[in-house]
Amino acid sequence: MRPSKAKTYDCPPTLTDLEVLEFCRSGYLMCEAVVEEEVNQRTVEFLDADTHYEPSAILAEDWFVETVLMNPVAAGAVRSLLGSGFHLPVLMSNHRVQCPIADTGGWHVDGNYDFKLELNYLQVFYYPQDTPVEMGPTQVLPGSHLIHNKSRFMSHYGGLRGQVPSTAPAGSIFITAYHIWHRRGPSTATGLRNMLKYFYWRTSPPRRDWVVDADLDFATLDYSTPVNGLLEQFRGDIKVAELFLWLCGQRESFQNLGGQSWPLPGNRTDRPYGFPAELNRG
Amino acid sequence: MGKERILIEEQKRELAALEAELAAGGLTAERLRAGATRLAAGTGRVIQDLLYLQTNRSSPASQVIGMLLIEDGVTSEGGLDADQWPYQTVLEAMRDGWRVVSFPNMALVALNHDDVHGLEFEFILERWR
Numbered sequence: 001m002r003p004s005k006a007k008t009y010d011c012p013p014t015l016t017d018l019e020v021l022e023f024c025r026s027g028y029l030m031c032e033a034v035v036e037e038e039v040n041q042r043t044v045e046f047l048d049a050d051t052h053y054e055p056s057a058i059l060a061e062d063w064f065v066e067t068v069l070m071n072p073v074a075a076g077a078v079r080s081l082l083g084s085g086f087h088l089p090v091l092m093s094n095h096r097v098q099c100p101i102a103d104t105g106g107w108h109v110d111g112n113y114d115f116k117l118e119l120n121y122l123q124v125f126y127y128p129q130d131t132p133v134e135m136g137p138t139q140v141l142p143g144s145h146l147i148h149n150k151s152r153f154m155s156h157y158g159g160l161r162g163q164v165p166s167t168a169p170a171g172s173i174f175i176t177a178y179h180i181w182h183r184r185g186p187s188t189a190t191g192l193r194n195m196l197k198y199f200y201w202r203t204s205p206p207r208r209d210w211v212v213d214a215d216l217d218f219a220t221l222d223y224s225t226p227v228n229g230l231l232e233q234f235r236g237d238i239k240v241a242e243l244f245l246w247l248c249g250q251r252e253s254f255q256n257l258g259g260q261s262w263p264l265p266g267n268r269t270d271r272p273y274g275f276p277a278e279l280n281r282g
Numbered sequence: 283m284g285k286e287r288i289l290i291e292e293q294k295r296e297l298a299a300l301e302a303e304l305a306a307g308g309l310t311a312e313r314l315r316a317g318a319t320r321l322a323a324g325t326g327r328v329i330q331d332l333l334y335l336q337t338n339r340s341s342p343a344s345q346v347i348g349m350l351l352i353e354d355g356v357t358s359e360g361g362l363d364a365d366q367w368p369y370q371t372v373l374e375a376m377r378d379g380w381r382v383v384s385f386p387n388m389a390l391v392a393l394n395h396d397d398v399h400g401l402e403f404e405f406i407l408e409r410w411r
Contacts, residue, residue: 149400158350158359
């Protein structure tokens with residue numbers, strides 16, 4: 001498949017219901033070593049020649065578009081999360097740093113964020129080189145896309161319980177919800193580290209058109225998040241359920257009737273009170 | 283990081299000298315007064331260390347979920363594994379000589395779930411040396 005003149009693209013979705021739900025919970029997805037080594041090396045050579053922090057000319061390279069931007073695994077995940085005909089990147093950033101760097105980049109959310117329980121764009125990172133923890137890969141706080149914050153309020157944050165370094169072998173593509181809290185990790189090894197960052201946008205309304213499990217029971221799904229402990233009790237479950245239903249194109253069915261009602265977890269004797277019955281007819 | 287950390291190096295040396303004189307049987311009342319004066323005065327140059335601890339509840343006994351230490355003007359943050367951080371609660375830090383200088387201000391914590399709220403509960407502690 002080729003991108004359209006409008007720079008949109010479609011491909012088969014690859015994520016299952018539970019994988020889409022997991023993205024709603026954690027806010028990120030790692031596709032490990034999905035780009036061939038030959039392409040990784042060619043990308044590094046390109047970046048050695050074009051050292052600009054925005055080497056957007058790489059977006060005009062067919063070999064890059066076909067093997068990285070339209071990579072079947074990564075683009076299949078993007079297709080699952082953003083729907084058909086998603087828009088391809090039009091700007092490329094390279095977080096190219098000379099390691100080692102003892103300090104971190106500082107926790108932040110990137111600018112022009114829009115905190116909503118919706119998923120209309122994705123921030124994606126491509127690692128053309130092996131990026132072990134010693135090379136300072138991006139760290140994220142899983143689930144933090146559900147916690148509103150401003151970058152200027154976060155600059156004094158240091159270690160955060162639950163933080164995860166996105167260590168990855170060469171050829172990995174790391175897909176994130178835009179407003180997940182993240183930072184450059186400290187590095188101890190010596191060498192140049194390239195890390196490309198780019199965006200995809202939704203162009204079609206959300207629908208549950210990924211790899212669907214017809215027997216999925218929305219009533220008993222686990223909507224908990226890694227940041228449940230940072231929020232009011234069950235607030236994370238509620239946010240994840242609302243986001244997941246939005247992605248399914250069924251936000252109008254979402255309801256929270258309070259107390260022990262759906263979508264809270266529990267060992268119940270019956271269907272959860274307040275469960276929207278139409279969800280399991282999807 | 284015991285209570286000795288609140289003593290500066292010059293105070294430690296003076297204290298050690300007094301202890302040695304006492305052990306040797308040569309400590310006089312006059313020498314004790316002079317030593318105590320020097321201990322109280324210190325060198326006049328002290329350095330403030332800061333410890334930011336974010337917690338998951340408003341209580342100082344609740345779990346630490348974020349930390350940043352500024353010691354001798356250098357920041358550090360305790361590593362990736364939070365279970366290995368030096369303090370798991372604010373109370374543990376207080377027992378180790380840290381003094382709370384800022385408490386979470388409930389008046390500033392957003393009440394609406396959808397407002398900006400970050401980590402909400404933050405204690406700032408200090409230590410002089």
